[in-house]
Amino acid sequence: MFSKFTLAAVAALGLAGPVMAETLKVGVSAEPYPPFFTPDASGSWSGWEIDLMNEICTRIGAECVVTPIAWDGIIPALTTGKIDMIMGSMTITPARAEQIAFSDKYYAAPTGLMTQKGSDIEPTAEGVSGAFVGAQSGSIQEVYANKYFADTAGSIRIYQNLDEELQDLAAGRLDAVIGDTLAMQPFAESEAGQACCEYKGAVEPDPEVLGYGAGAGLRQEDTELLARVNKALAEIREDGTYDQITQKYFTVDIYGD
Structure with missing residues (x-):
């Protein structure tokens, strides 16, 4: 019981x-x-x-x-x-x-560079000479841009998110955006992206920065x-x-x- x-x-x-x-x-x-x-x-x-x-x-x-x-x-x-x-x-x-x-x-995913269509900018330190380059705050792309592009680019402009960078690129307020290639792919394939911009390829690898x-x-x-x-x-x-x-x-x- x-x-x-x-x-x-x-x-x-x-x-x-x-x-x-x-x-x-x-x-x-x-x-x-x-x-x-x-x-x-x-x-x-x-x-x-x-x-x-x-x-x-x-x-x-x-x-x-x-x-x-x-x-x-x-x-x-x-x-x-x-x-x-x-x-x-x-x-x-x-x-x-x-x-x-x-x-x-x-x-x-590789880190790459998106530019305005027809631009002669390339994903190298010499290739971004004088360019306004956008990068996301706190990202490995920001670290990379400051390490390799800061001495040659016209300016490294920091944004809170990739979407804002790409909008400014499309509007002509940026010359290039450095970002994750996969994350930039939807914009690159969109009607707006194809009309304004083009992907220029991956930057030179640096595992210490890009991981x-x-x-x-x-x-x-x-x-x-x-x-x-x-x-x-x-x-x-x-x-x-x-x-x-x-x-x-x-x-x-x-x-x-």
Whole structure:
């Protein structure tokens, strides 16, 4: 026969309900970055990276909440506990790896230069001589532009997001934009982009600045979570889910070598 204590314990367990999934706040740039992540009018986020994030979170048994953060403050937000993970097309670089841990790479794209159509600007230090070049604040492209273009360009102009840069390029307020090639692709293929502008190719590689592809950023002490994310990423790549997600947004291989 059950004691009163046992019955009370069972009732308490019943009232407690099912165990809730782990909740993770996943940081993305507050500035939209299509086709990787962008909000709609209601504030719901979608895009290639959001789909990948949701798949990872399902496989690690976590409920993930997209949390927009200004890009130049996203690493401090992670290290101080305001968010639990970054999935915002953050490139793995030696400098960033001193502050946070990274998952395995989940995509890679060259950094390239977009210019006005017919321009003789090229993606080299000499090729941008006298040009007004746009770069996104806090990005590896800003670091690269300051390292290689600052001495020759007319000006390096810093923007909060790529969309603003491309709008100014189309309007003639910039001569060139340095950015992630994949992120610039939708604009380059659009009617407006084809009318005004052209892609001039990738800049010379510099792994110390441009890194080794994009990965999820985590706190260095969160080793168990890192292992789970890497395991999920490997499974997603191996079982074809990665390709299924990618084909919704891209017509080229984005994983890279």
